[in-house]
Amino acid sequence: MKALNDKVVDRLIVAAIAIGLIGGWELAARKEWIESLVFPPPSRIIANFGNLWRNDLPRNVGLTLLRFLGGVVVGAVPGITIGLCVGWSARLRRIVDPFIAAIHPIPKIVLFPLLIVIFGINEWAKIASVALTVFFPSLINAAAGAREISPLYFEVVRSYGGRRIDLFRHVVLPGSLPMILSGIRIAANLGLLVTVAIEFTVTSAGIGSIIWMALQTMRIEDLYGGVLTIALIGITISTVIQWLLKRLTPWQPKS
């Protein structure tokens, strides 16, 4: 009961700090203690968000999500598959590891110009760029997940007559799931970063380009609106992954 009360109190403290910060900002901006051209009051940002929404924001969100999710799927599916195989087989690991060590440290965004040369300036170049970014953390985490599974579980399935495919299905895949999901969480954060960075540079649509255009035309509330939208997308992603972790890996001790 006491622990429960502590939790409620802690939540109230968090809410109070949040309200205090936003309220303080509002007050400071209205009183012009801070430059409201740079830091407009939150109320104006929210009010402008409605305008932004009517002014085609949903289509831009859709485009950003398409690039982001497209890249995540195209990058994570092969990344996880290869990662599980690499984590499972020590031999494969010895062969693949040097390539990962060589390519992984390259920030994948620098390959974007090359991808434009390959694909042309179109959606494929953008999706490929996000996919490359997502591929490596997905692979590395899946491999670590598969490698850490106790050999005991492989013995159990083998002793009851399981073949290689059964080992994959009943041991490697479920045993790596927590690490796979935490890999996707890292990969998704990086993927969103790259999506927006690309939209800053070469596109006329998407949330990144809204932010960039707002800067060019000094419509500061639009700029904040874009940032707010990205923040909401980021929060949604991590909430979904948190939920998936709870649903798909109920055996994991709660952290």
Place this chain on the structure above:
Amino acid sequence: MSFSVHEITKEYGAGSSSTIALAGVSFAARGAEFVSIVGPSGCGKTTLLKIVAGLIEPTSGHISFNGETSAQTKLRTSLVFQDHGLLPWYDVLQNVALGLRFQSSDKAAAREKARHFIVQVGLERFLHHHPHQLSIGMRQRVGIARAFVADPEILLLDEPFGSLDAQTKLVLQQELLRIWQEHRKLVVHVTHDIEEAILLSDRIVVMSGRPGRIREEIAVPFPRPRDLDVLGASEANEVRHRVWDILEEEVRRSLWVPQ
């Protein structure tokens, strides 16, 4: 039904750094006999069990069942692991059904049979619990149910009660006897607990320290069904002393000879 192990050796590594775990182990069992293998730790008894289970290849020697060697037919065994070996991502029902999973594709029948054995070990209220939600004793009950559900030709027990407290151990030993009484099959049981071997088995095979050899086979002369009272009988004392005489010698030897 006849089962025999012929001159099994197992060597790990090669050349000067190799260790010999088993040095020519032979024994036989028939019918629904309950055989316990007792030996000092490190004598290779778990290795022997895993060779019978087909998890480890012996360096030489072979196993035969009803006149056929294990190379000719894949022996159907169920292994109960030391630390239960339940898959943490599966619930009780899924873990028990795993015993049948790779034998037949009839999932509904497998679940029904699994449910039956879960009831037998008294865990029907925990069908959808995961292993981490169960006590250690309950986990090993699930491990036992999984082994029986597979309806093996040979049931292999690898120190199944080694990690339990003394009271839980006594209860589970008797439960095992009860289920086995109902579903009789050949059992090869590995333990370092002499009392457990006397209570459960028809014959005790005593092994030497590393490299493992068979020192002696001792019959346990009690009728079945049995209960804990047999441990107080004078015949039990005789068996206890004979086993301990050999074991003490082996344990002392392994303490003085550097490994």
